[in-house]
Amino acid sequence: MSGVMTRAEYDNERVRVLKAGLDLDETEARKRLERTYPKSSEQATDELRLRGLDCSEWRIHRHCTLRPQLAPPIVGGSRVWGKQQIDDFAEVLESQGCLMPSAIYRAELGITWREEQSIRRRIEAEKEASNAR
Numbered sequence: 001m002s003g004v005m006t007r008a009e010y011d012n013e014r015v016r017v018l019k020a021g022l023d024l025d026e027t028e029a030r031k032r033l034e035r036t037y038p039k040s041s042e043q044a045t046d047e048l049r050l051r052g053l054d055c056s057e058w059r060i061h062r063h064c065t066l067r068p069q070l071a072p073p074i075v076g077g078s079r080v081w082g083k084q085q086i087d088d089f090a091e092v093l094e095s096q097g098c099l100m101p102s103a104i105y106r107a108e109l110g111i112t113w114r115e116e117q118s119i120r121r122r123i124e125a126e127k128e129a130s131n132a133r
Contacts (some may be wrong), residue, residue, distance in 0.1 A: 003106025004094055005051040005113040007087055038072070038080035047086060052103030052113065053093040063089055 005013070011033060018029040039047065041060050048055035064071035064079065070092075072085040081089075093099075099107070106116055 002094055002099070003052055003103035003109075003111070003113065004090070004099065005103075007083065007090075009113050010047065010051050038082050039086070041079050041081065044072075044079075044081035044086050044089070048090055048093065049100060051090065052100045052106070053090055054098040054100050055089075055093060059093065059098065060089075063092060067092070 011030075014033050014036075015026065015029045018024055018032055019026065022029070022032075024032065036043075041057070045055045045057065045060065060079075070085065070088045072079045072081045074080075103113075106113060111119075
């Protein structure tokens with residue numbers, strides 16, 4: 001168990017945030033999420049880091065140089081990252097052990113990102129319940 005956020009977990013979390021922050025329904029939030037692709041290299045880096053992978057500009061450069069078949073296309077002088085290219089690079093980073101401290105922590109505990117969120121929600125609910133007394 002790596003502790004890295006999966007594609008489905010990432011998408012569901014982004015939809016949850018969009019629904020709450022913009023007061024959107026599920027369908028509209030998912031449409032809005034889909035419109036965030038393709039992403040720039042900087043946006044892909046941000047997504048991968050949020051998912052628990054230690055991504056950086058030099059790692060992107062190395063990935064695209066060493067694995068041109070997996071590199072996203074260049075359009076207008078910039079790389080354009082679709083979900084598949086991001087997920088392919090996520091697999092490479094994970095296989096190399098390039099994890100953020102949060103993912104390392106989850107891996108050491110043997111829990112997934114989703115399980116950590118469940119634990120956090122339970123702790124918050126317990127705090128609220130004890131404050132209501």
